[in-house]
Amino acid sequence: MNPLAFRLGTVALLASGTLIVVLTFLMPLARLIGLSFSAPSGPFAAYAQLFSDDIYARVFVNTFGIATVVTAVALVIAFPLAFALTRLSRTWRGVVFACVLLPLWISVLVRTFSWMLLLERNGPINRFLVASGLTDQPLALLFNHSAVLIGMVHVLLPYAVLPIYAALVRIDPGLLRASEGLGASAVTTFLRVLFPLSLRGVATAATFTFLLALGFFITPALLGGASSLTLSMLIDGFVSDRLDWPLAAAASVVLLAAALAVVAITARFISIGAIAKVHP
Amino acid sequence: MTGRLALNGFVALVAAFLVLPILAIVPAAFSAQSFIRLPPETWSLRWWGEFFNDASWRLTLLTSLKIAAFTTLISVLAGTAAALGIARSGPRSRALLTGLFLGPVVTPVIVLAVAMYSMARATGLVGTVTALVIAHTMLALPFVVLNVGVSLDGLDRRLLLAAAGLGAGSFHIFRTVTLPLIVPGVVGGAVFAFVTSFDEVVLSIFLAGPTVKTLPVRIWEEIRLEYTPVVAVAATLMLALALAAAGASRLLSRR
Numbered sequence: 001m002n003p004l005a006f007r008l009g010t011v012a013l014l015a016s017g018t019l020i021v022v023l024t025f026l027m028p029l030a031r032l033i034g035l036s037f038s039a040p041s042g043p044f045a046a047y048a049q050l051f052s053d054d055i056y057a058r059v060f061v062n063t064f065g066i067a068t069v070v071t072a073v074a075l076v077i078a079f080p081l082a083f084a085l086t087r088l089s090r091t092w093r094g095v096v097f098a099c100v101l102l103p104l105w106i107s108v109l110v111r112t113f114s115w116m117l118l119l120e121r122n123g124p125i126n127r128f129l130v131a132s133g134l135t136d137q138p139l140a141l142l143f144n145h146s147a148v149l150i151g152m153v154h155v156l157l158p159y160a161v162l163p164i165y166a167a168l169v170r171i172d173p174g175l176l177r178a179s180e181g182l183g184a185s186a187v188t189t190f191l192r193v194l195f196p197l198s199l200r201g202v203a204t205a206a207t208f209t210f211l212l213a214l215g216f217f218i219t220p221a222l223l224g225g226a227s228s229l230t231l232s233m234l235i236d237g238f239v240s241d242r243l244d245w246p247l248a249a250a251a252s253v254v255l256l257a258a259a260l261a262v263v264a265i266t267a268r269f270i271s272i273g274a275i276a277k278v279h280p
Numbered sequence: 281m282t283g284r285l286a287l288n289g290f291v292a293l294v295a296a297f298l299v300l301p302i303l304a305i306v307p308a309a310f311s312a313q314s315f316i317r318l319p320p321e322t323w324s325l326r327w328w329g330e331f332f333n334d335a336s337w338r339l340t341l342l343t344s345l346k347i348a349a350f351t352t353l354i355s356v357l358a359g360t361a362a363a364l365g366i367a368r369s370g371p372r373s374r375a376l377l378t379g380l381f382l383g384p385v386v387t388p389v390i391v392l393a394v395a396m397y398s399m400a401r402a403t404g405l406v407g408t409v410t411a412l413v414i415a416h417t418m419l420a421l422p423f424v425v426l427n428v429g430v431s432l433d434g435l436d437r438r439l440l441l442a443a444a445g446l447g448a449g450s451f452h453i454f455r456t457v458t459l460p461l462i463v464p465g466v467v468g469g470a471v472f473a474f475v476t477s478f479d480e481v482v483l484s485i486f487l488a489g490p491t492v493k494t495l496p497v498r499i500w501e502e503i504r505l506e507y508t509p510v511v512a513v514a515a516t517l518m519l520a521l522a523l524a525a526a527g528a529s530r531l532l533s534r535r
Contacts, residue, residue, distance in 0.1 A: 009450075010368040017362030017381065017421060020354075024418040025384050028395035035398060077294055084291045099295040105526040106302055107479035109496050110515045113503055114304040117318055117512075124304075124318045157298060186283070215388025217482050222503065232390040239394055239486070249398075252391045259388050 036249035046250035063231040067213035070152045078160035115151045143225040151219040160205040167201020204270040308512035327509040344494040351416040351477035356470045359424025367432045381425045389482045397486040407489020416477035424469035431465025475525045
């Protein structure tokens, strides 16, 4: 085939997909960025309002705080789980892997609704606590920070496990045996061999979890209370309740910039493609 | 030895934490009472009858299936073609195109939702099936491109050269060699596109209207107010479909 025909063929193949991305992703995004500079009192008024208000500052801090804690908790659970996965027999590895992958297929809404039923005032967890005498009265488990944390860790944990597992399986088991054989304790082997070699996977897991946590909407909106307002819920409020498009657009641009900054900072240590590949 | 036991116990606990809470909605759907209490004191199929006898619930289920079907069709056709195009490109345009197609994956969902909503308002598409199909296609396309891309990467180039050496034309090679070999990737991408659309909530909340509502949107609206076990029935249906899709995709990857 001549090179020109080959090129034309490639362009034809890419045309429909590229058109979809441009029309449904890039154009709406460009429009949103434009809207953020369209406040009646000046192009930067929406941003000025966003950064001068104490309430909004608290929402920023809250959003980043929740994302940080969720990421930390997810990593602390994910690392030993991923390590155990490399040591399990084929059959058990299959079973545990199924448990990690299965939740990814199920809508976040369904998973969050389950937690609402479990954490309710008259829910099974409270009834167990009261029946066993651990507490006198049902606890307020729902509509607060800890409910948001539990729900978000539950949803995001698989995204942390998979990249760490991918890094751990590539480590030569001979290195760990050598470390032990040379007299290193389990802690030293972990700190000086296992952990450094898996750092890339841990960085990917952290980026991934943090990125998703930053933009979380459904789970904090349903499980959180008045004090657990996140940036996503704030943006929703600007659009749905206050109909303030410039403010909603400016807050969206800030959230997008934060997400892109996270990707830019960590891009050298991780593979962005891997982010999408951990999907089942 | 105790370390090993502790680690296995920890794994069992985390596996249970990942899977068991999700199942809480299932007993809630089989309650005989008019409110959700776990576990229900008396059991019945009352709320399943309630769900399927209610025309508005049935309509949301049909709308969800219809939108997921359209989304799957469009994103599989465009995504497969795009993956083939990316595989034929040079390394530089390859990186650029991959970045372009992955854009929606790294963008926070609420940002996509607000951007799309503003666009849909400007074009008068809010509350239409078209708007939801467009939004879901944007989300599903990257996963089809990735899935097909992975099968293309695993393709043995020598087979294509052999076919060309035997005198087959490029379309003939595509139809008889490339396509059969990437079918698992295409079908895997299709299953994932369907589930992405069927599960989607955030963009749908903004784009749905009083007459066009998907199942997750209706569930979202109900659980923010007072809800009955009929919502658990709807959620259980979503769970069942997701499990079926997960099973289908596992069978495909085994082959």
